[in-house]
Amino acid sequence: MRARKFIPLFAFVLLAGLLFRGLSIDPTALPAARLGQPFPPFAQPELLSGDEITDAALTPRPALVNVWATWCYSCRVEHPYLLSLAEQGIPIYGLNYKDDSVKARDWLEQLGDPYRLNIVDVEGSVGLDLGVYGAPETYVLDADGYIVHRHVGVLDEAVFSRDFSRWFPVGATSGPIPAAGGGL
């Protein structure tokens, strides 16, 4: 009979625990539907060369695929960090998402080019196949070309060391350091 008295307390503690946990969950973070699948096939122009490229061009791997656009403010924020990742030899492929290609080329010329290549996606169709819902987004392709991680929002050192570093152990990246002009 005495235990009954504590039922409201138990209920309160349970509810408080539930709500407290809710505080630390980001409701805007969506699970990526493409995890564990290969990069969706595409055939699009490359931003700088204008040549048509396909998903087969996304080598070497493991690599990052970064969704960006000149209209995206946060992309400008993360740009310097992408440059430093590229300097460390991590391959980064850009998906220039629903952007003006002329402005995009100017951006790379002025701010530096961290990308091995850039997929031009004016219509957003590659983005749609990938499940992109905004920019910036950054995906990890593992050595076999499977999508293994997605990050929505600005990529910085804290996020990278927490969520990305297991695919890119320090010093293990063997790819050549790309020239400042980008390209392969």
Place this chain on the structure above:
Amino acid sequence: MKKVQKILMLSALWCLLLASLGAQAVIETYAFSSPDLEARYHLLSQELRCPKCQNQNIADSNAPIARDLRVVLFEQLEAGATDDEILAFMVARYGEFVRYRPGIDRQTLLLWAAPALLLSLGAAGLIGHFRQRRVRRPEVLTDAERDQVEQLLREPRA
């Protein structure tokens, strides 16, 4: 003077009308080949959730991604895709999240079961509550207590 008032009144009404336009859902024109497709478009666009502005369906949202998804929906309907095919296409890209009525799987089971679960929890609580009250009501006196009561009643009043 009357005329000025009338003009003021009319312009106020006009402003109200304009203001109410903004509150409506996104207005776009698609040339559907049949009214049947249009009806399915409206149903599906209300069923699909915008990934960017998460508490709106794609019919109501102005987000670029919602617009893109409406275009895809229109194109697929015109191309003769079934509702299931369209939903599967969306789910493959944006997960069960894009459906306001997700399919039942391990992740959504709790979501679907929650109403029945909570209802039965509440019902169990109520039943327990009333049963307890019924048990408590007929309070039977012990023989000693009965004697005491009778003695008290028998005592002459002061």
